[in-house]
Amino acid sequence: MLHFQLSPLAFFYASVDVHGTATQVKLSMVFRKLPGVSASGMGLRLSQKFMFLLFLSGLVTLCFGALFFLPDSVRLKRIFLSKTEIQPVTVGSGSENDVREHLKRPKDQGMTSAKGEAGIKLKSQSRKPPVSYEATEVRLAGGKAQEDLNLSRSKTESASEKVTSSNHGANSDTFSYKKFRRCLFKPPLGRDNGRPVDPQTNERREKVREMMKFAWDNYKRYAWGKNELRPLTRNGHIGNIGASIVDSLDTLYIMGLMDEYNDAKEWVKTSLDLNSNGEASLFEVNIRYVGGLLSAYYLTGEELFKNKAVELGEKLLPAFNTPTGIPRGVINLGSGTSWSWGWASAGSSILAEFGTLHLEFVHLTELSSNPVYTEKVMNIRKLLNKIEKPHGLYPNFLSPVSGNWVQHHVSIGGLGDSFYEYLIKSYLMSDKTDDDAKKMYYTALEAIEANLVQKSPGGLTYMAEWRGGILDHKMGHLACFSGGMIGIGADDGAPEKRQHYLDLAAEITHTCHESYTPTKLGPEAFRFDSGAEATATRLSDRYYILRPEVIESYMYMWRLTHDPKYREWGWEAVEALEQHCRVESGFSGIRDVYTTSVSHDNMQQSFFLSETLKYLYLLFSDDDLLSLEDWVFNTEAHPLPIIRNSCLQDDATQEKTASE
Template sequence: MSCLSKACSKSLLSVGWQGRILSVLGSSFLPLCLIMGWLLGSAVNGKLLLLPGKFLLLPSKLPVLLSTSPQFFSLQMMKFAWDNYKLYALGKNELRPLTKNGHIGNMFGGLRGATVVDALDTLYIMELEEEFQEAKKWVEKSFDLNVNGEASLFEVNIRYVGGLLATYYLTGEEVFKSKALELGEKLLPAFNTPTGIPRGVINLGSGMSWSWGWASAGSSILAEFGTLHLEFLHLSELSGNPVFAEKVMNIRKVLNRVEKPQGLYPNFLSPVTGNWVQHHVSIGGLGDSFYEYLIKSWLMSDKKDSEAKKMYDDALEAIEKHLVKKSAGGLTYIAEWRGGVLDHKMGHLACFSGGMIALGAEHAGEERKQHYMDLAAEITSTCHESYAHTKLGPEAFRFDAGTEAMATRLSERYYILRPEVVESYMYMWRLTHDPKYRQWGWEVVKALEKHCRVEAGFSGIRDVYTTTPTHDNMQQSFFLAETLKYLYLLFCEDDVLSLDDWVFNTEAHPLPELTGSLGVRIKEKTYK
């Protein structure tokens, strides 16, 4: 039984619903679970009147259902976000919900439909069948890979390749596999460097690649070249071509060869020399998902990739020794490191680490498991504290001059619908079943509805410390790929995309485990 079906059954029992709903759509009698998608779409302004053994839907509120079924609430939010994207921006990369038009941007090298591809697996998991078919049709008919423009290797990989791979594994539909493989081929020229460390930007038409203009001394970024491993192993598995796996295994060789200051991995590495360019270490932006992919590579390998596990264990030990600190108020956080000098701040992006550490703790050995679970819980609690004012958190928060988990700079107060905090809530719930994580997730759901929902979608806000925020007019594709998916899964049963069977890429796209050496054979798994 799916999350939707299980939750529906529980909702019926919890509010004592018997019989059926009288649908005003054609006056036909339908089981509640079959019309729930429509019901929720109307529930923001709907009320139920009790008839003999039946319910009638009329405009007003539906607080009982929503308060007892948070997974339905997150599903309704997904439908609202998708419907408005489809109405005003289908084929563009993202929706501008205030001006009701689309946004293309310059991250994807001429590729379109980032929200479509990012949303595919979420729509499928939530059983929004009509919406999923709309997205699938766009991929089949309109998703053009013959483009010419500057693309982020990292973003194209995690959003497009990851989204297509995940949807293929969930559905078995060949169109997603073929598009993923074709796009993967277009990324390979980025690895044509003296070290094999890929550059961050690639022209998908010409194959030319270069480093970001802002990257120090033409360097490549740890979180970018270190966040390819999961997807590229699956590309080799599905294509039978070992080149994808060879490219990412070579990255490992370079990283194992270069000396790590204090055992830490700086964020900038030269693709020419293979040496660090500057000693800035962050578990947030520029570094974050590199560490995530180490432990997840081990898990995805059916726990056979011992090299990844050792790299993760050693990195976490160095992070805990040099970067993990406790504030005067008792909050545990992970500072940044700049050439030996600590910067006592955490970015919102670093809040994924609570979930990552908990995931790794399950396999740390009995003597270390509880220690790492405690550390994961403390970091997740700190990130929850950063959400204290409006139940949404800033882009970065600090621990200095008496400040505790707050943004002290105007430029850090914004929230762009990021997922990292609810990501950790989901992992912590699945691994501990402490009800506070669901309570915290429900706080976020209500805050998103209150502060980010606008007439035509969801928008980021410019200041999380005001109850009347201004909006940034952007519904990010990762809001549909990650934030809403993690919230939905937080309230699902554990066997819905079980952590025993699936590994989420850094864009929350689920990939199945591999068995054998370097993924000789896909483990037989089906979506539950």
């Protein structure tokens, strides 16, 4: 009976105490509700005093506990916990009021707009949701003698061969840059920096190199330190954390633009601020910054890049503080606070975002000896394996709270694309030991073939989108990466299906080439209904923002087949970029690919430097430049090495034996 009276009274008192008003008066009012107890507490019998003390002790205990268990208790915990015990406050770890507060934040404060003034405003641009052209307006967010180039590179590499420790799964072998380089089958830059023997191909490669230098020089002249260049107005676009600089590091290096590379390295050393109290896309920070820094480290051995990558990786971890471990899409790097995109269904996380972390996070574990990064991405995979998938397909929206699909929209383009890419690349990057990734990829590919792959009346093979069982006969430019993806996985499925996968990859790549219009540039999305054949039927789909996905598939298909048509198609794209996108001070996207009287969008995207020009350069280089035997490319085209633990372990054993 007494217990029944204490609980409501205790919580009433806790409520009074939290709000800090008239505590003593209201406490007396509480006591008056107990029969036989006066307000003053005087004149009590012994039994009454005992009951009073018992009640008071219970009241204090419950009030103290309420500080920790009431919904808004996170702030109160800080009063009692030491700094080392306080976890970063994230949506999902606090109250429902905290969740609502994040979801209702003004658009100009979040990632859904580029009008804020925070220094780190990154928007999804590569492998991202397709949007109208207008929306892209506010989105991110010469050479030297060959012997001098080789000398410059050798100095860079010899100055940076320092030992770093790494945790290779369950073993504790030491990882070092020297050992890593010895385990590569081929030098990263090939026997002659990938220079092709054929004069015409070499001339085309040099043209791509000149385009990169032109784009970089104008970025440096007019937008240095900003995320991207606006070439028409000759100024920078939003943010001061140099997305174009970090995205360009590896491209500059493999092209031998060493003065430019050194300028970029110096900026990273002196000006890259990883403590910006701004809001950023977890996905974009990972693929551009973490990926770019990791790639620069593995190519050059510069410890600076490794240290920056690991430091940034640590800042992304609070996004995973959710009930399921599925990270939320937006994070404040300064405070560690995270929340979901305002436009995402019911506060959900996006498949292509939380599914595009594996490659980089595994390498963060390799370089930091901290298994937490691999554990985070493996937890995501475990959840995806556990939940039911409609027709074997992966919908694009998943609740980070419940771990359930929010709705049944499936796309191999925006919102879904790079999740599938990272499955097959995780398998390849593991030196083909990650059987779970392999199984997930081929099972997903079978479901995609059964439900999404279609043939148009004109004989074009394409990837439709799936909306709860209803096909939308549309394919986005973003989905055109899938030709290359299916191609690089052709050798590792069922042997009898190898040629089938190569044929499918070639057919999809051909379809995407057909979408490249009389301007030889492709629209954001194209359709296959109402008589349309790979044509943008909506005005809002006609823009081209210097995207790389079609060219990416050309590069992979060239390396897999050496069919000369892929190089010819790539050269068509080079000529089109020169004719329609090159302006006086850089390169710009265009608003309508169906008219030769182009209107420019005034944006030189950072992925143009990281992906489009890099894939073109590789297309016109020999295959030993970043050989696919040694490297996989993340979804921002940053090369990451295949992890050959057996080689590193054998190398360590040999060194130990030699020392003994």
